Amino acid sequence: MRKFLLVSALVSILVPSGWARADSASAISGKMEDLPSGEAIYRHICQSCHMPDGQGAVGAGAQIPALAHNSHLQVASYPATVILNGYGAMPWFAGLLNDKQIADVVDYIRTHFGNNYKDKLKPSEVALMRPHLTAEEQ
Template sequence: MPAPLFRTSRLLPIVAAALCLAASPRLARADAAANVDAKSAPMTTGADVYRHVCQGCHMPDGKGAEGAGARFPAFAGNPKLADSGYPVYVVLNGFGGMPWFNGRLTDEQIANVVNYIRTSFGNHYTDLIKASDVAGQKPPVPTGED
C-alpha cells in the first residue's frame, strides 16, 4: 500500500506549481484577444487590426501555428477565404477556440481586417467587403426582454 501514497506525494508539488501558475496575474489569458476594445488603440486599417488583434495567434506572416493542443489556422493560401462571408462569420461569431469580436470591433474594422487577410499573405481575392456587408451578417443581440 505505500506505493500509491508515494506516487501521490510526488504529484503534489507538480499540482501546486500548476495552480500557482494558473493564478498568476502576469500570465495572459487564452481569451485575451477577445478583450479588445475598439477604442483603445487606433486601429483604422486592416493591417492595424491584424497587428493588434490577430497576429498573436495567426502569426505575423499569416501562416498560423500549431502546438500545445491548439491550432491557429493559416490565412496564407487558405481556400476558405474565397467566400468573403466565411471570415466575416468567424470574426463576428468566433469558431472553435477563437473568440467572437461582434461588438468588440466596429463593422468597419471587421471589414478592413477581412479585406486585409483576403488580399495579403499570398491571397488575391478582389471582391472587397464593406461595413454594411458585415452589419448584414451580424447575429441578433439578445435584449433580455424574452
C-alpha cells in the same frame, strides 16, 4: 464504502464535463476604435495566433489555421462570420470590432499572405451578418 467510492468517482467525472467548454468560442468585448486599418487590426489582434506571416500555428492543444494561401477566404462572408461569431478556439469579436473594422481586416487577410481576392467586403454586408448582442456581451 464501495458505493460511496463509486458515486464519488462518477461525480468527479461528470460534474467537470458540464463546465468544460473548450470547443466553444468565447467573447472578446470592449471597443477598438483607434485601429484605423485592416493591417493595424491584424497586427494588434490577429497575428498573435495566426502569426505575422499568416502561417498559423500548432501548440498548447490548439491548431490555429493558416490564413496564407487559404482557399476558405475566397468568399468574404466566411472570415467575416468567423470573426463575428468565433469558431472552435477562436473567440468572437462582434462586441469588440465595428462593421468597418471587420470589413477592413477581412479585406486585408484576403489580399495579403499570398491571397489575391480583390472583391471588397462592405461594412453594410457585415452589419447583416452581425449577431444581436445582449448589453452584457457588448
